Amino acid sequence: MRVNEIFYSLQGEGLHTGTPAVFVRLSGCNRKCAFCDTDFAAYSEMTTSEIIEEMARTRREAGAPDHTPMHAVVTGGEPAMQIDEAFVDALHRAGYYVQIETNGSLPVPANIDWVTCSPKDAPWGIQRVDELKIVYQGQDVESIASHFNAKRLCLQPCSGLNTRETIEYIKAHPHWHLSLQTHKLIDIR
Numbered sequence: 001m002r003v004n005e006i007f008y009s010l011q012g013e014g015l016h017t018g019t020p021a022v023f024v025r026l027s028g029c030n031r032k033c034a035f036c037d038t039d040f041a042a043y044s045e046m047t048t049s050e051i052i053e054e055m056a057r058t059r060r061e062a063g064a065p066d067h068t069p070m071h072a073v074v075t076g077g078e079p080a081m082q083i084d085e086a087f088v089d090a091l092h093r094a095g096y097y098v099q100i101e102t103n104g105s106l107p108v109p110a111n112i113d114w115v116t117c118s119p120k121d122a123p124w125g126i127q128r129v130d131e132l133k134i135v136y137q138g139q140d141v142e143s144i145a146s147h148f149n150a151k152r153l154c155l156q157p158c159s160g161l162n163t164r165e166t167i168e169y170i171k172a173h174p175h176w177h178l179s180l181q182t183h184k185l186i187d188i189r
């Protein structure tokens, strides 16, 4: 697999905010969003076992005990371009609960534990979304949400610039939850 980076931190966004997690950022994306702020171009080719060993190493380095259940976040770029059920199975055997962060353009392996989708432009090929996360810019988020049938709906202010507007929308439409980029607020990765 083409791996951009592997690091251990806290999940900063969505339902799992604050959860210690090993992030596996895969290289490459099938969208070219003008506002993209993720540098995912560089990569190293790694096997699944090399990825799992590096994940364990980042945890050991931080003092986390081996063999404890852990959260893994597979992100990108667009990770659904590369991962498959065998990779998710291998992470499960290594003790990880597996979350994917995807743009919704492609199907994701059925055995993933939690699917977070921040949909970009249609067409959307994803078949299951647990958490829909939309950067709120005053758009019609209800019609987007109706397409995905997610368990949890999250609205995120746009670069912190319209937090009050986002809160007011959520108060008037309480099936949504506020999601903040807390990792940026507390200055961690």
Ligand code: SF4
Pocket (backbone or CB within 6 Å): 029, 030, 031, 032, 033, 035, 036, 037, 038, 076, 077, 078, 103, 120
């Ligand atoms: S889908 Fe996400 S990772 Fe890909 S270009 Fe757009 S913002 Fe960047």
